[in-house]
Amino acid sequence: xxxxTGAGRSIxxxxxxxxxxxxxxxxxxxxxxxxADARAKPAHYLPTNPTLQNYSALLSGNSDIAPQVRxxxxxIVIECGAATIVTVLLATLAGYAFARMRFRGRNVLFYxxxxxxxxxxxxxxxxxxxxxxxxxxxxTYTGIxxxxxxxxxxxxxxxxxxxxxxxxxxxxxAGLVDGARRLQVLWHLLLPLARPGIISTAxxxxxxxxxxxxxxxVLSSDxxxxxxxxVIAALQGxxxxxxxxxxxxxxxxxxxxxxxxxxxxxxxxxxLLAGSTK
Amino acid sequence: xxxxxxxxxxxGVTSLALVLAGCSGSNxxxxxxxxxxxxxxxxxxxxxxxxxxxxxxxxxxxxxxITVNWVNIDWDSLQSKISAAATAKxxxxxxxNVDWSRVGxxxxxxxxxxxxxxxxxxxxxxxxxxxxSFTVDGHVVGIxxxxxFMVTTVxxxxxxxxxxxxxxxxxxxYTAALKAIKAKGVVQYPLNIPxxxxxxxxTYWYETTGAFGGSILDKDGKPxxxxxxxxxxxxxxxxxxxxKSGLVPxxxxxxxxxxxxxxxxxxxxxxxxxxDYSGNVGTLYNVKKSSSVVGxxxxxxxxxxxxxxxxxxxxxxxxxxxxxxxxxxxxxxxxWFTATQQQADFAGVNGPEKxxxxxxxxxxxxxxxxxxxxxxxxxxxxxxxxxxGSKPVFEGGAPSWYPKFSxxxxxxxxxxxxxxxxxxxxxxxxxxTADQLASGS
Numbered sequence: 001x002x003x004x005t006g007a008g009r010s011i012x013x014x015x016x017x018x019x020x021x022x023x024x025x026x027x028x029x030x031x032x033x034x035x036a037d038a039r040a041k042p043a044h045y046l047p048t049n050p051t052l053q054n055y056s057a058l059l060s061g062n063s064d065i066a067p068q069v070r071x072x073x074x075x076i077v078i079e080c081g082a083a084t085i086v087t088v089l090l091a092t093l094a095g096y097a098f099a100r101m102r103f104r105g106r107n108v109l110f111y112x113x114x115x116x117x118x119x120x121x122x123x124x125x126x127x128x129x130x131x132x133x134x135x136x137x138x139x140t141y142t143g144i145x146x147x148x149x150x151x152x153x154x155x156x157x158x159x160x161x162x163x164x165x166x167x168x169x170x171x172x173x174a175g176l177v178d179g180a181r182r183l184q185v186l187w188h189l190l191l192p193l194a195r196p197g198i199i200s201t202a203x204x205x206x207x208x209x210x211x212x213x214x215x216x217x218v219l220s221s222d223x224x225x226x227x228x229x230x231v232i233a234a235l236q237g238x239x240x241x242x243x244x245x246x247x248x249x250x251x252x253x254x255x256x257x258x259x260x261x262x263x264x265x266x267x268x269x270x271x272l273l274a275g276s277t278k
Numbered sequence: 279x280x281x282x283x284x285x286x287x288x289x290g291v292t293s294l295a296l297v298l299a300g301c302s303g304s305n306x307x308x309x310x311x312x313x314x315x316x317x318x319x320x321x322x323x324x325x326x327x328x329x330x331x332x333x334x335x336x337x338x339x340x341x342x343x344i345t346v347n348w349v350n351i352d353w354d355s356l357q358s359k360i361s362a363a364a365t366a367k368x369x370x371x372x373x374x375n376v377d378w379s380r381v382g383x384x385x386x387x388x389x390x391x392x393x394x395x396x397x398x399x400x401x402x403x404x405x406x407x408x409x410x411s412f413t414v415d416g417h418v419v420g421i422x423x424x425x426x427f428m429v430t431t432v433x434x435x436x437x438x439x440x441x442x443x444x445x446x447x448x449x450x451x452y453t454a455a456l457k458a459i460k461a462k463g464v465v466q467y468p469l470n471i472p473x474x475x476x477x478x479x480x481t482y483w484y485e486t487t488g489a490f491g492g493s494i495l496d497k498d499g500k501p502x503x504x505x506x507x508x509x510x511x512x513x514x515x516x517x518x519x520x521x522k523s524g525l526v527p528x529x530x531x532x533x534x535x536x537x538x539x540x541x542x543x544x545x546x547x548x549x550x551x552x553x554d555y556s557g558n559v560g561t562l563y564n565v566k567k568s569s570s571v572v573g574x575x576x577x578x579x580x581x582x583x584x585x586x587x588x589x590x591x592x593x594x595x596x597x598x599x600x601x602x603x604x605x606x607x608x609x610x611x612x613x614w615f616t617a618t619q620q621q622a623d624f625a626g627v628n629g630p631e632k633x634x635x636x637x638x639x640x641x642x643x644x645x646x647x648x649x650x651x652x653x654x655x656x657x658x659x660x661x662x663x664x665x666x667g668s669k670p671v672f673e674g675g676a677p678s679w680y681p682k683f684s685x686x687x688x689x690x691x692x693x694x695x696x697x698x699x700x701x702x703x704x705x706x707x708x709x710x711t712a713d714q715l716a717s718g719s
Binding site: 035036039041064125126127129130133138214217218221222230233234235236241 | 369
């Protein structure tokens, strides 16, 4: 019976791995091929004549593509980094307040913040665009970062609320008894304890921001603010799709999030599970 | 997936805009308040294209005092941006792409200035055959800058190997030639039809319907394809039969138009694409890097029901959104960008230094003739008469509900191809959708 269970689990794990890693493998394989090899029939499951020409074209080629990729890579790091910092800062304060402070309407406000997560992103696109336009923030880092922050703060607040709620109240009370103010208690006592939760919130926010396409597409007009995801989409022509180049660009785009996810997967899982058990 | 998501977004944003336009009770909105200044200004031009040569833009600036900020965005993304900016009544660019398929929507929504207020479009009409595709209710929404139209391409070598006429004049002769190619084992599947549920399948059906001697919708948007004797019905049946009888590769169920052209036609795996893109011989099939059929693919006059059929237009145009900051300056740019002489320069007629490398076929017939005379257009002598006789896909311009209609077309034709429904059911569903949309429900 145990052997059967073990075999079933192995098959299940194998299927999940194929399902998850298969497309990534195929993207890497295609990125190492020429267009002719990639379109050969029957398909090659291994790159027969591997080449780095697509990566070379993207990173150091003579065409306009390399400068666009480099600039958009800088843009995406700036936008995701800034959005992560601001989101974590705001969510830390909000999460703490909702978890620990008693004030009228606390629960209503908290659930109202959480409820915004239920709105499809598309419904807020036009109003946000109009607001950003009114304030002259279209095609600026500030505009894109503000939109990201507005989208990610509710989830971050929820994660950190659960984290703060799971910390023993006694530590905080001891600090208050010793004469510390609320912010001092938060800064000196709670934040060190909540560091894993803050790291996981930052990672989740950064990864979500990295995958954004629609909002930066609409809110950025040119290379001064376009992130990598938008520039990759622009590599395809209307009638011609350079599949190997697109796959190479896709592989480059997933390096940073993949590295973060692999290095810090424990934090990400903990963050998503925060508050799920008592 | 990405494309369908973006198409859904585009449809969603446009639907929202249509509802808002309907609620406002008037489409005759006043201009967006842009400046009439035409000198010393910088305009933004957003097209799904590389920028023209810097020297050409500099010359335009010197001549007019207008500086051009060129923004190149892929076509799908550009449509989303146009819809989002117009719905939010927000400036995005002074001149943008106007695609033939969105002319009805843009006209109804009043998102663009009528170009006939700025340019003598009547004088232009004789030399720009596809201007009709951009005209709604007597107003021109955009000026075509390329002359894209649907053509039939054949791999002459494969036809000749089978002893078939590489320039069949009728659908019957064309079908017989394809069957001969298959029967003689020249290639296993001679015909490319992109049956993936995507826009390319819709346009393929429109062109095939035209070849069978009919049209899809009448001027009021009523479906013309419900009877089994109608050209539209016959075209759908012919396409599905071609798949079921083994003329089309079975894998084409999931093949889009560009995939079929790049992976099948350019590799010599199929012998013909009935509805191909004008210009593909020069830009794809005769390019050694991406093709193994260099010099073998030719344009032929579209085989029709009883003789050569028409070629339907699917060109790109350029227009001025109502939120433009400098509409008059944008109009000056459009006039310059779409002028015959400028198009001839871009197309390489007057030397490489003036050439715009990725420029498509010019929209002015006279510029195309100049290209052909100088040998700059592969198959030009075949394309000129086709362009001259090209027709709009929809007689009264693309309807405002075109994206939803096209969605119904490709979804149901794809369903008929997979066998999940019959051609009859697919046609009925498409017709019902058209009736509902045309009646405003």
